Amino acid sequence: MADMLTLEAFEEASEKVKEVTLETKLVESPYLCAATGNRVWLKPENMQRTGAYKLRGAYYKISKLSQDELDRGVITASAGNHAQGVAYAATHAGARSIVVMPTTTPLIKVERTKGYGAEVILHGDVFDEAGEYAQKLAEEQGLTYIPPFNDETVATGQGTIGMEIVQELPLVDTILVPVGGGGLSCGIATFAKLYNPKIRVIGVEPAGAPSLTAALEAGHAVKLPSANTIADGTAVLEVGDRVLPYLKENLDDVLLVEDDELVVSFLDMVENHKMIVENSGLLSVAAAKQLPADGRRVACVLSGGNMDVITMSSVVQYGLIQRSRVFTVSVLLPDRPGSLVRVASVIAEHNGNVIKLKHNQFVTTNRNAAVELRVTIEAYGPEHRQEIIDALSEAGFNPELPSFREAN
Structure with a gap:
């Protein structure tokens, strides 16, 4: 969309999402400053309403719908953060919402999505099957499908994080952003380059699901044969083809992080910051240790904190063993x-x-x-x-x- 991913659109989106988002002010991390040789701040979207940044893009997308589209309702497919973001945003806008979730989705995520007002349908064993069914229902019932990442309006909503970072930290040198489907990194990188081309924006992928790395090497979106990582929120087989051109133009680099590094980073966040951050949200923290120690100002986006207790227990155990x-x-x-x-x-x-x-x-x-x-x-x-x-x-x-x- 030509009217999206512009400074004017980011400014509009920034004001719009304030209607539903919480203020997630930057937190400087003395621990990471000492560990990396840089000044490091955390953007704690794990503390956001619904527990993740996804509410931003979902709400901005829904705010752009016509009254007729709102009356007919919205639908999406998700196994986690996007589901809750759409459910909350739709309820706030007075619209009916349906979320199709894989049958393997943990019960707590199903119940939270219902709690935000959505009708939940369990279908398929994996996200792709749930997504296909959601698209089918959208066509049959005249519902508007809200994409999780491959959409310029959604990406503009996510990019409001970048605007908030530069407002608090005007001299930021580097922003580290987790990458799954590419919506978050597209929004933040595009805004940053429009605002100040000197800001380096670096995407961070799990080594077990490097869909953006594969796309950049091939020159177009490609589908990975599999995704094997504990960072389930970024375990995406194929980066969005609509956001990929923006990523090619605006992203300065892409770093890969192994699962073992995420385990250690989880322990670091719990012990040093008393924060629960999901594995995908820790990609930026783990990648901060890969940067040159040259005193730069670094902002790490903690994209979410929705993690079930069993997973937390397992990650803590492995982290203690690794240490x-x-x-x-x-x-x-x-x-x-x-x-x-x-x-x-x-x-x-x-x-x-x-x-x-x-x-x-x-x-x-x-x-x-x-x-x-x-x-x-x-x-x-x-x-x-x-x-x-x-x-x-x-x-x-x-x-x-x-x-x-x-x-x-």
């Missing part, structure tokens, strides 16, 4: 009274905290010769872990480190 703050050792010892106490005493003397024990008497046919003891220990970090392992070795227990799968 060597939880580890498991396997030792062989005689099946005699006092053996377990000796092991526990060595660990206690070196300030290790035992959090789990597994005693296997059947590791050999001769129990008197040896039984296996697996001890899961909490430590301060890599050096403390090694200190405990060395102490167990010196005490004659010959500790081994089983794999995580074996240990659990």
